[in-house]
Amino acid sequence: ETGVTQTPRHLVMGMTNKKSLKCEQHLGHNAMYWYKQSAKKPLELMFVYSLEERVENNSVPSRFSPECPNSSHLFLHLHTLQPEDSALYLCASSQEEGQNYEQYFGPGTRLTVT
């Protein structure tokens, strides 16, 4: 595998389910990000992990719970979601060196909450 991978690519879940999204980066980066992409809205940054510590949490509801067990893996645990949470969830990674700030994105997980 190369780059940033995300699984599953598609997920349909009921409002009472619990599921997890997985992201893995094969680039040796040390910062990882979760974004939400909804129709007709700009990308919304949800969480940032830098050196495996959560450094940013942009007022995301507690029904979204991130986890970063190591610098290569990032999870987004989901529970009791709402229909408005249906969106494309994108993971990205970057390397903290100088001021590069270039992020590499995975293909996303298309989430539908029924």
Next chain:
Amino acid sequence: AQSVTQLGSHVSVSEGALVLLRCNYSSSVPPYLFWYVQYPNQGLQLLLKYTTGATLVKGINGFEAEFKKSETSFHLTKPSAHMSDAAEYFCAVSDDAGGTSYGKLTFGQGTILTVHP
């Protein structure tokens, strides 16, 4: 606070015509600017970026963009559109005003490019 405005949510061109996608930004410090492309059912792919140095930057697939500080713009161009260029394009800005060592990108709303035969 930084922001990005992409003028035109939809742009339509004929194959072989000039592509021009507009991006204006606001930033309190010298910005880093990016253009990403997103094909259907895929993630975002970096087209090009401006950090420092030459203000005209060239990217993949024949795209280029020019950083104009006086106009706070970073418009994306391609001399001749190809059918495969049809996608959604995002402009993004990042700066280190927050003193962080990781990248914080602020994205524009996106522009959907349609290419007609």
